[in-house]
Amino acid sequence: MHWKMRQKIERLREEEIALLPIKSFGSVPVNVALVFPNIYELGMSNLGFQAIYREINTRQDSLCHRAFLFKGFPAHTIEAIQPLESYDIVAFSVSFELDYINLLKILHDANIPLFAQERVGPLVMMGGPAATFNPEPLSPFVDFVVIGEGEEVIHEIIDAYRDNKGSPKETILEKLAQIEGVYVPRLYDIGYNERGGVEKFEVKPPAPSKVRRRWIKNLDALNTETAVLTPNTEFKDMFLIEISRGCGRNCRFCMAGYCYRVPRVRALEKIIDRAEFASKYGKRVGLVGAAVSDYPRIDELSEELTKRGIKFSVSSLRADTLREPLLRGLSLSGHKTLTIAPEAGSQRLRNVINKGLTEDHVLDSINMAQKFGIKNIKLYYIIGLPTETSDDIEEMIDFLTRVKEKMVSSGNKTGLLTVSINPFIPKPFTPFQWFGMEPVPVLEEKLRKLKSSLKPKGIKVLYESPRVSQIQAALARGDRTTAMMLYKVHLEGGDLSRFRRVWVEGKNVEYYAHREFDLDVVLPWEHIDIGLKKEYFVEEYKRALKGESTRRCTEEVCNVCKICRK
Structure with a gap:
């Protein structure tokens, strides 16, 4: 290992506070390298990544060491400074489509064959949000995939691997394929037709014809919270605590709202107990949930934390459930910006x-x-949504102009109004999965209009490049042919700009990003069962085109998607 790489890892490790015992490499039967396919600072901000790290390390028969993308150097684990190839399982936590190319780079730099069929060991596993809603673009490169939430199924995976360690790889994979929520791509032979739908689908026993998503029924049985404290992260002054999971808002563009259903919450007493634990380390508590202001007892929680002198922050807010106790607590905690979408x-x-x-x-x-006293406002918008017209953009400009004028007229002359704008990216398992992304030139023109109209009025405009979003869209709804596009980009150096020039079977990134599916085709990800029927999504698609609303899911009433009744 290069001395600069060792020095960097040692410095990161010295600045960490590990809240779990660190086990020596090789001291237990099953050694897992948990890899976040991006930089350390981003990976250590990811609560799902830390949750799986915690679960594996609570076991007596296994250990989990972390690894990240270190540009210019092969990935080595933080805890042991060991190469990835020396571990039994290399597990990737994948949250973002643009990290797919990093996964290939990390495997290549670690001298691990990219294609699963060419590998003897270690086993390469993938989990995370992106893996759940569509594993196909990475399916040739991984041995197995966790579909859904991983805190329970990871224990079943470790058990199966431990009991079959030393057996042929095919035997181990067949055992894993029998675990609910585990997808072994090589046991599925899939081909596509000219419409982009599935034409050929063959399953090899003992794999199921559909892989059912795993989800945690009782959140209070787990401590989904920070496992390693470090100053080298976006949330360096925070101890993250998940207070809820899933969302019943039925926003039709949002993958998380469907893939993490049923909405669940933690007990108030449990959250307060963990917040008290966090305060021992002098950290602000970061409350994490799909919409923190939707937490049923958020007023009580805010008041209790404030009374105990525990400063806190939140991951997300809903304008229609935002109330004074929460804002008072945020203000006393030093919040300067209100962020809503x-x-x-x-x-x-x-x-x-x-x-x-x-x-x-x-x-x-x-x-x-x-x-x-919270003077700064940040608003999130999406452009290019289905049925959007120039009138919608004009109404947005008019509203933002009025917001800025109202801030000034009310005496808030120093507060910043920031608008963050992202192109719409259609996602699998949403009612908008059949739509294509809007053409890049159209999106660029809308951005020019917004910038030229808003910036002169003192409104700060942030935005994501439509060309980068185009790559995300292509990968989000991709299939196994898209995987070969990824592979070609990797061979050309892995730079995102290479996507524009790569073609596979007469298709390129623009084809995958902008293609529209007919409602009757078999979609490339339909062998994944997230618990919601296709008919439900079709009905929501039709309601969207009519401008009809769907009621919010609640614990008291379950008559929308009916997943809670299963």
Whole structure:
């Protein structure tokens, strides 16, 4: 190993506070390298990554060491400074489509054959949000995939591997394929037709014809929280605690709202207990959930944390459930910016996406924030949503202009209004999975219009490049042919700009990003069962085009998708 790489890892490790005992490499039967396919600072901000690290390390028969993308050097684990190839299982936690190319780079740099069929060992596993909603673009490169939430199934995987260690690889994979929530791609032979749908689908026993998503029924049985404290992360002053999981809002563009259903919450007493634990380390508590303000007892939680002198932050807020106790607590915790997501530029379009917000919700939230001294406002929007027109963009400009004027007229002349704009990316297992992404030139023109209209009024505009979003869209709804496009980009150096020039079987990134599926085709990810029927998504697709809303899921009423009844 290069001395600069060793020096970097040792410095990172010295600055960490491990909340779990660190086991020596090779001291237990099953050694797992958990890899985040991006830089250390991003990986250590990911609570799902830390949750799996915690679960494996609670076992007596296994250990988990972390690894990340270190540009210019092969990945080695933080705890043992060992190469990945020396571990039994190399497990990738994949959250973002643009990290797919990093997964290939990490395997290549570690001298691990990229294609699963060419590997003897170690076993390469993949999990995380991106793996759950569509594992196909990475399926030739991994041995098995965890579909859904991993905290319980990881124990079954370790058991199966331990009991069959030393057996032929095929035997181990057949055992793993029998675990609910484990997908072994090589046991599925899939081909596609000219419409992009599945034409050929053959399953080899003992694999199931559909792989059912795993989800945790009782969140209170787990401590989903920070396992390693480090100053080298976006949340360096925070101890992260998950207070809820899943979302029942039925926003039609949002993959997380469907792949992490059923909505679940942790007990108030459990959260307060873990917050007290976090305060021993002098850290601000970061409350994590799909919409923290939707937590049923958020007022009590905010008041309790404030009373105990525990400062806290939140991962997300909903303007329609934001109330004074939460804002008071955030203000006392030093919050300077209120962040909410109207998502769509007009009320018509918010009805299409089933956002459930109005302009009044947003304005009332801003007024409350200013009442508690929170002067800066950040609003998230998506452009290029299905049925969007120039009128929707104009309505967005008009509303933002009024927001800025209202901030100034109310005496808030120093507060910043920031707008973050991202192109719409269609995702599998959403009612919008059949739509293609809007053409890049159209999106670029909309961005020019927004920037030229908003910046002169003192509104800061942040945005993601439509060309980068195009790559994300291609990978999000890709198939096994897309995997070969990834492979070719990797061979050409792995730079994102290479996607524009790579073709596979007459198809390129633009084809995959902008293609639209007919409602009757078999989609490339349909052998994954997330618990919701296709008919449900079709119905929501049709309701969207009519501008009809769908009610929010609650614990009291379950008559929308009916997944809770299963």
